[in-house]
Amino acid sequence: MTDVVAAFEAAKGFMPRDEGMALYGAAREVAGRLGLPLLEVGTYCGRSTILLADAAREAGTVAVTVDHHRGSEEQQRDWGGGIYHDPELVVDGASGLMDTLPTFRRTLHEAGLEEHVIAVVGRSPQVAKVWRQPLGLVFVDGGHTDEHAGGDYEGWAPLLAVGGLLVIHDVFADPAEGGQAPYRIYRRALASGVFTQVSATGSLHVLRRTPGDFVP
C-alpha cells in the first residue's frame, strides 16, 4: 500500500491525498465485493488511475480509464493565462494540442500497474455508447462543463451494477469554491432515487447504486 500511495503522490495531477485515499478505499471495497471492472473518466497523467489499478489488481479485476488525452478546456496553454497548464507536458508541435498519453503511460509503467489497466483513448460519451459490461465503480473526473459532466453521467451511470459506486470529483455546493457542473450531476444522481450517499471527502463524493429503475 505504501508504494501505491507514494506512486500516487509522485504522479502529476490535481487530486489531494485525502481525496485519493477516499477513492482508493471505495475502489478496494467495491472491487472486493463485486469483482467488476472499475471505470474512470479523465485519465490525465494517471494519478488517480494508479489507485483504481491497484484496487483492481488486488481483486483480480481491471481498471478502465477513458480520456481523449487532449486536456480539458482549463488545461490548455491559452486558458486563464495558463494557470492549469503544465508546461512539462507534451504539446504536439504541428497541431499545438496537448498530449498527456506519453506521461500517463510512463506513470503507469513506473508504478508497475500497466497490466491491470485498459486505457481507452477517445471521447467519453462515444466510448460509453459502445461499452456493454456492467461496472463496479464509475469515477467521473473528466471535463467540468455541463456538456461534459452531464454526458459522462448519462453515458456511464446506467452501466453501474446495483451495489456499485458512483464517485464524482470536484463537487462544490458553493459556486465560490468551484464550477457547478459536477455538483449538478451529483444532485441529479440523488434525485434519481437510485443513489444514496456513502461519503464525502473534500470535493470527492461517493454514492451507492441501489435497486430500482434508473432514468439518468
Ligand SMILES: C[S@@+](CC[C@H](N)C(=O)[O-])C[C@H]1O[C@@H](n2cnc3c(N)ncnc32)[C@H](O)[C@@H]1O
Ligand atoms: C481533471 S483531469 C483528470 C485528472 C485525473 N483523474 C487525476 O486525478 O489526475 C480531466 C481529464 O479529462 C479529459 N477529458 C475532458 N473531457 C473529456 C471527454 N469528453 N472525453 C474524454 N476525456 C475528457 C481531459 O483530457 C483531462 O485529461
